Amino acid sequence: MDTYYIDGKFVSEHASFISVKDIIVLRGFGVFDFLITYAKRPFHLEEHVERLEKSAQQIGLQIGLTHEEICAIVRETVARNPHHRESAIRILYSGGISSDGLNPEGRGILMVLVTQKPESAPHLYTEGAKVITVDAARFMPSAKSTCYLSAVLATQAAKRQGAVEALYVDRDCRILEGATTNFFCFIGERLITPCQDVLSGVTRSVITELARKLYEVEDRDVYLSEVGQMQEAFITASNKEVMPVVRIDAQQIAKGCVGERVKNIMKAFRNYTDSFGQGKARLRLPGSAVGAGHRKEMANLP
Numbered sequence: 001m002d003t004y005y006i007d008g009k010f011v012s013e014h015a016s017f018i019s020v021k022d023i024i025v026l027r028g029f030g031v032f033d034f035l036i037t038y039a040k041r042p043f044h045l046e047e048h049v050e051r052l053e054k055s056a057q058q059i060g061l062q063i064g065l066t067h068e069e070i071c072a073i074v075r076e077t078v079a080r081n082p083h084h085r086e087s088a089i090r091i092l093y094s095g096g097i098s099s100d101g102l103n104p105e106g107r108g109i110l111m112v113l114v115t116q117k118p119e120s121a122p123h124l125y126t127e128g129a130k131v132i133t134v135d136a137a138r139f140m141p142s143a144k145s146t147c148y149l150s151a152v153l154a155t156q157a158a159k160r161q162g163a164v165e166a167l168y169v170d171r172d173c174r175i176l177e178g179a180t181t182n183f184f185c186f187i188g189e190r191l192i193t194p195c196q197d198v199l200s201g202v203t204r205s206v207i208t209e210l211a212r213k214l215y216e217v218e219d220r221d222v223y224l225s226e227v228g229q230m231q232e233a234f235i236t237a238s239n240k241e242v243m244p245v246v247r248i249d250a251q252q253i254a255k256g257c258v259g260e261r262v263k264n265i266m267k268a269f270r271n272y273t274d275s276f277g278q279g280k281a282r283l284r285l286p287g288s289a290v291g292a293g294h295r296k297e298m299a300n301l302p
């Protein structure tokens with residue numbers, strides 16, 4: 001049985017309750033973050049907590065705990081679940097009680113849910129995955145709010161069509177990101193990834209840093225009309241890591257198999273997560289305050 005942290009207490013998963021009057025239940029008003037462990041170390045925990053704090057700030061939610069307190073609670077919750085080979089960690093902060101369902105009245109609550117890390121099917125990494133596109137874009141895309149209606153609908157649509165992910169395409173026909181992933185593609189010599197109107201994925205930041213050592217990386221809008229020019233593509237997320245994409249809707253990417261450059265990036269990511277798990281490497285990610293003051297474990301890549 002898993003142990004969760006709910007509003008100041010460590011409790012078993014079956015005894016974890018929150019009020020139905022919390023606006024996170026009534027309206028999906030809250031923020032969350034998701035990460036996994038490598039060798040039981042939460043991967044870039046500080047950046048995930050930093051993103052949670054930024055998400056809260058963006059929706060006007062005040063978190064009543066410090067950055068260090070949240071990190072310590074997450075580490076303690078992981079330690080209280082030693083039966084997991086690796087863990088998946090959900091950190092949530094609710095809007096708090098709301099009698100009218102619109103105005104939060106008081107403090108929100110912190111929840112940390114630690115479960116066994118799920119594994120994606122290995123063939124998706126060797127043969128590549130199919131994704132679909134959906135006409136949608138997230139409201140406040142840089143915030144990871146618990147209001148994930150578009151993601152739930154998009155993911156169900158993907159599943160119905162035998163795809164692993166749905167890419168949001170906005171009214172300007174830009175491919176933005178997946179329902180729960182960021183998107184990358186190779187066009188010519190360059191690795192391109194959309195950076196506007198997307199969630200700043202922690203995996204995306206790590207991949208961008210690693211890939212810069214191998215290829216020219218460009219942050220720019222990517223259009224649906226460019227799919228035919230893509231030679232390789234992949235999606236990234238904490239749980240999916242680097243997943244090659246070989247088909248977008250009915251269009252096959254190049255020869256429809258996993259390309260050499262994506263394989264190199266997958267290998268670089270695996271080497272990095274192995275080193276991270278051993279406590280040997282930790283990248284300084286751009287745009288993060290982590291490392292400026294409160295990061296303890298800092299080392300350069302080997």
Ligand SMILES: Cc1ncc(COP(=O)(O)O)c(C=O)c1O
Nearest residue numbers: 180181182199201202203237238
């Ligand atoms: C909309 C969206 N984009 C991208 C990501 C990937 O983010 P990360 O790499 O930090 O897991 C997620 C993760 O859930 C997401 O929900």
